[in-house]
Amino acid sequence: MQLGRVLGSVVATEKTPGLEGIRFLIVQPLDKQSRAKGETLVAADAVSMAGPGELIYFVASREAAEALPDRFVPVDHAVVGIVDDVHLEEE
Amino acid sequence: MKVGRVAGTVISTINISLLDEHRLLLCDFEDLDGKPSGYTIAVDVVDAGVGDTVLILDEGSSARQILGLDHGAVRAVVVGIVDQLVVDGEVRAID
Numbered sequence: 001m002q003l004g005r006v007l008g009s010v011v012a013t014e015k016t017p018g019l020e021g022i023r024f025l026i027v028q029p030l031d032k033q034s035r036a037k038g039e040t041l042v043a044a045d046a047v048s049m050a051g052p053g054e055l056i057y058f059v060a061s062r063e064a065a066e067a068l069p070d071r072f073v074p075v076d077h078a079v080v081g082i083v084d085d086v087h088l089e090e091e
Numbered sequence: 092m093k094v095g096r097v098a099g100t101v102i103s104t105i106n107i108s109l110l111d112e113h114r115l116l117l118c119d120f121e122d123l124d125g126k127p128s129g130y131t132i133a134v135d136v137v138d139a140g141v142g143d144t145v146l147i148l149d150e151g152s153s154a155r156q157i158l159g160l161d162h163g164a165v166r167a168v169v170v171g172i173v174d175q176l177v178v179d180g181e182v183r184a185i186d
Binding site: 001002046047049059063066067071080081082083084087088 | 105
């Protein structure tokens with residue numbers, strides 16, 4: 001799983017079956033110091049509580065499909081938790 | 092699996108249910124010279140502490156097997172605490 005920041009959301013009424021009822025969030029992946037790293041992506045919201053600006057963590061590939069209640073929803077990234085805090089060892 | 096180092100912990104109260112009872116460790120992946128190469132947030136099943144050199148599994152079906160789940164969005168799991176690394180016949184100190 002990786003850290004990410006929610007930048008916003010995506011609404012798509014015309015979409016492939018199996019994606020109905022899923023909230024899509026725009027996520028900026030972060031490095032371990034919570035700094036933006038890499039390209040933004042769109043993730044399914046498996047906790048349905050994450051709002052813009054929130055620090056979250058997400059999972060990719062097959063596990064993203066496992067994150068949602070219905071079996072094997074066709075998504076490649078899913079937000080699986082909201083971060084309260086990250087305690088990093090002082091380097 | 093990969094060798095890594097526990098760099099910290101992630102505190103989270105709102106998450107998918109399967110992660111509820113597990114500590115989340117933020118781990119640096121390390122190359123053989125100890126240089127960090129990326130990180131992951133992994134579920135801890137061996138009570139590893141910050142600073143420990145660890146063995147990290149990063150594959151879903153084995154992760155689910157370890158957690159006793161048929162389904163679940165889990166992939167990275169800290170599965171061992173490294174005592175010794177021997178590379179090219181040389182014992183690497185674990186600081």
